[in-house]
Amino acid sequence: MKISKLVLSFILSISLFSGMLSAQMASTEMLVGHSVSSPSKDKLAQIISREDVAKRFEELGVDSNMIEARIASMTDEEASKIAYQIDTLPAGADAGMSIVGAIVFIFIVLLITDILGVTNVFNFTKPITNN
Template structure:
């Protein structure tokens, strides 16, 4: 009885492994290459049509029709590069976050050096030495 279960499980596991070995890998780019290119162009056009971007471009006397014509004349690689940069580059906001981050970093460094006894900046710390 136990041997028949062992043989049955062995045959089933070989069958399952054999079916999995027939599969082939297909990249996402190969499946959706055309739709990614179309969506990249649409993404760039939508970005330039945003209210804040259109306002800045209007201040620079740039015609929205000219922007769409230029995007349409770009190669797929150029549009993909611009779409990638739109997704990954940080937004150009104020530098308040950077200043606060730098101040916190300096505070922590001075606090650690005070605790280690290398400096004496803060009165509320006690040196380890």
């Protein structure tokens, strides 16, 4: 008898709390009944409507209507993540610094080899001699 009461109370407690497990926050969109456009989705729509971007999509064979439909189906979190990446990722602006870095690296290597006496590239260095 005690076991049946225990099993019954266990099943009853699970059934009572199962409704609370599926509870969620009520968003403004659910309460108002229509979608509120996010600024990230608006920004993405503006980007794909640019002439150079539309031309590139056309070269790749992507339909602009499909892109608009995909942006509309994105969640706000996905749209804001993509908009953030567009704002923060460099678009070839870092190439100048990598060239300068390569030139400095080559200069330092040649300078060290001149000091060690392996090469004679620079006139202002004197090689180390073991006399």
